[in-house]
Amino acid sequence: MQFEHSDKVKNLLARLEAFMDEHIYPVEQAYYDFVHDQQNLWAEWPGMEPLKEKARAAGLWNLFLPHEYGAWSPGLTNLEYAPLAEVMGRVPWSSQVFNCSAPDTGNMEVLAKFGSPEQQELWLKPLLAGEIRSAYVMTEPQVASSDATNLELSIIPDGDEYVINGRKWWISNAMHPRCEIMIVMGKTFFEGPRHSQHSQILVPRDTPGVTVVRHLKVFGSSNSPGGEVELRFDNVRVPKQNMILGEGRGFEIAQGRLGPGRIHHCMRSIGQAQRALEWMARRADSRVAFGKKLADQSSVRQDVARSFCEVEMARLLTLKAADAMDRLGNKAARDLIAAIKVVAPSMAQQVADRAIQVHGGMGVSEDGPMAYFFTLNRYVRLTDGPEEVHMSQLGKIKIAEYVASNAR
CATH class of the missing domain: 2.40.110.10 (Butyryl-CoA Dehydrogenase, subunit A, domain 2)
Structure with a gap:
């Protein structure tokens, strides 16, 4: 597996990160303030459609759709999309700006892969256009x-x-x-x-x-x-x-839909864990307690170090799963998909929890993203199947594999 991003992905990453810096992070709080106001219940944030137009004009649109879907796709593999989804995950609602948000992504994949021409005309086209x-x-x-x-x-x-x-x-x-x-x-x-x-x-x-x-x-x-x-x-x-x-043929469709969807969740969770880690490190360096910086406390350093290790391990496992999906297909990669679905959201929740602890009261407030990341990933541990189901299936697969190998 090649860990170095291609020039195409490097270019997209640079453009996506620049877009996030210019258009997403500055309005992050405004979005949350709007959607949490009960007077705006079930109303779309007014800034969403203008941002979607900017993303489309910037060529940052429908990046999730794998290359095998032909004309519907921008041509990225799962491995190429992974770092882009991670960046979007740093601000969870931003995926919609790029027309890369669940559940639309999975539904578009279903229609692109299994839909009739009439179904694609009626529903896939407006979904790909971000109109519905x-x-x-x-x-x-x-x-x-x-x-x-x-x-x-x-x-x-x-x-x-x-x-x-x-x-x-x-x-x-x-x-x-x-x-x-x-x-x-x-x-x-x-x-x-x-x-x-x-x-x-x-x-x-x-x-x-x-x-x-x-x-x-x-x-x-x-x-x-x-x-x-x-x-x-x-x-x-x-x-x-x-x-x-x-x-x-519902299960056939479900397996085709849930494999990519599960790994998309994991990519975004890693983005949230990475951002929580960065916030934790900056907070530790800026706060003084009992005469010295938090960054000089051994326990805080250990939390930062452990979090770094866990984020890196989950990221590498996600990339390996994405690579296997591209080369071998979703069915053959089901063990790695199950593994990362178990690992990533739990890891992100734990890293967010450590970041909350370092931030103290601020950590559980709306003044930072940690509390939201914590609750979001606790929820993701249930979405697309609870982790116990994935562990059970993964254990079954590995037992059969190792028994069949008869290795010494």
Whole structure:
């Protein structure tokens, strides 16, 4: 694996970092002030669209979409995108500025890889243009959705339509004012192999029968403007052409979607950990307690050193996973994808926690990013499957691999 960035990536990194310095960091607090004001609940920050136009004009647009998607893609590999996602992750909301934010990224990959020409025309093109946003509807309140074979929402054919019934929750982005399309996973077949029973289908957000049951807060935050919600589907009808790929192929689609999505989360988590580390070091150098700088305290130096080691290890593992995805495919790289999904958010949460401790009271306030990074990565430890599921699968893979090798 080549660790040196190509000239193309170096150029993009320089341009992206310059864009962040000029346009993102100066308005970071203004964004948070707006979205945390209850008077602006579910409203888009007014500065978002002008920033998106600037990013598009700067050629920093849709960088996430892998090169194998042809005309839809800017031509980057997962390995090339990794350092760019890390920079965006330093300010989590900035990914939307570059049209690289979840859940839209995963949904665009699904439509680019599995969508019909009609589905791509109706939904992929406006998503790629940043004109609309989307939601991915998978988790259910009444079953353990970490085992997706448990999903019960029904997607039943009826003439030229499918009828959808069931409940979903923790649906991100469903309240966003630009959310117009949802990819919904549910059960079409109630007999046969468990991994061939489910389907994924496109449901416009305003379809009759789709109801918001309640808004769900994450650590007390509404996460406006996208939010997380519980949804009810009551005899929701959509045309048969909204089915993606075919009945019973939901797990095939999910694996194609979640692999890149999981590693994107990890890239952004590493950016947050790196930024927390930098804040911790500067704080330690600027504060004096009991007659000497915090930076001269052995325990603080150890926290900085340990955090540096952990960030570097996670970054290298993420790059290795991205490289394996590019060379071998997502399925062959599933062990590394699982490993980094276990390692990165937990590491970022721990580094943020150390940074909070060095900052004292300021660390848990809105005067720095550490508290947000801490809670965000605690949440990411659950998204796209809790870490216990990834560890279980990874352990299964490695046991089989090592037993088969019969090494001495």
